[in-house]
Amino acid sequence: MNLSQVISVVYNRFVQLVSTAPKGALSVTGILGLALLVYGYIQLRGGNDNRAEDHRRAQQRERLRAAAAPGPTAGAAAASSPAAQASAAAAACASATPVGRAVAAQLSGVKRVTLSVPGVLLAESTPTQLQESATVRPEAVEVLQEMSRVSDVYLLAHVEDDVGEAVVTGALEAAGLLGSGPGQIRQHHVLCCSTLDGKVPIVRQLEPDLHVDGHPASVDELKRFLPRLLLVREGPAAAGSSQANVGVAASLTAYFGL
Template identity: 45%
Template sequence: MADSSKEELLQLIKRFSAYITVKISHLFPTSFHNLDSRSVVAIAGLAVAVVFTWKLLRLPGGPHQRPKKRQPPTTSSSLVSTQSNSALIPSGVCSSSEDLRAQNVVDEFFQPVNPTLGHIVRQKLSEGRKVTCRLLGVILKESTPEELQKQATVRSSVLEVLLEITKFCDLYLMERVLDDESEQKALAALENAGVFTSGGLVKDKVLFCSTENGRSSFVRQLEPDWHIDTNPEIVSQLARFIKYQLRISPIRPERTAANVFSSPSLEHFFGRD
């Protein structure tokens, strides 16, 4: 158990050093490439020390007060694999989670004092480039196909986040419908809300199917970095295949896998409710 913890810490430090090296190279692109390997290691080591010193100073009582042992906090933007759920996801996802542990610490240190929504979206989505999302209960106020037969209403509070996602990601919206009229209602609601005017989303990327399994099939074929859904069964089925998922639920559900997050709404996940 001790050897495993040491190995995990060593891997985290290596990933942290590699990622912070990239960050520094972005900040000083010209001079950085002229440095030799020892200088790069020295700079990375110094940055590591600065970051962890900064973390220590942020603790209550300052550096003189030794903090009590506690588990690292789990935020909606950090993916820490635990021993209890490591068997539920493939090794590739675990590796990505380890990368994110180092990346998120660096991002928190380098992020602007007042980050823009665009910065938050990129950070929360871990720079994911393709996103799939269901309509009912996430984008639309209606939550069932039966309600969609009567009307379709876009939630105004989600529009800002939705349009920001389309700037950085290839976004696909999808839903199960009972008839063609429901499709037309959903498309008309999206168009009236201005979703198609930003240029990031077109009607061809709004997909409809007749079953829940059909939506799951859409997601697997598209192979997104993120899938957003309200159906716990769909989320559970896709956990092994999709890198990250966000389940929208008014009640915080039990965490089923390290790559599955939850939020009461899409805008809440990005701090815009």
């Protein structure tokens, strides 16, 4: 019902009231009629406003749905984005050297790496030895630099105390591995623990795509939780592993075929 129809109905009722009302009641009847006219107008206006508001909200919901819905091209890109983006990032950041290409190919799709440095990056393999000295393997320096170019690398060390931690950190700094430049690892990405068991929860919390370790016990503990592990071990243990997600290599360079 539009406004003219409402006014017509109210007017007819008003005329009927005036014609049948006693003489003394005309003023009251007039007031009632005016009130009915105002009430009818307000009801009609309010209904129109509500319908307009509902229409605006519906249009807004449609716009939001249209903006959120990906097109065919965007959907295909989203489906392949994790692997594609990781591979593209590795190719873009890796150095154009044999080592850089080998590392980028092996770490394709690997976003985060945790590496236990004793016996892998360092010649020393026990906390007692690290109390005295820490020697960075020269052949592993370039490999680690390339790893940090294509992945987020964290270094871990099992040491006895603050002395061992200082020895390890000093050796890494002297080799030029720590810093904020390309191919370097940030200082806060070097983590030390005082027990071998303490290394396991640290690695699990970081949730790496690849963990590299020189200690078989740590690899055995972590193989249930991580998608990919590498045990660096010289001798017969480097021949292979029965676990599908555990690789074995004689050295870090051997793992990348260098």
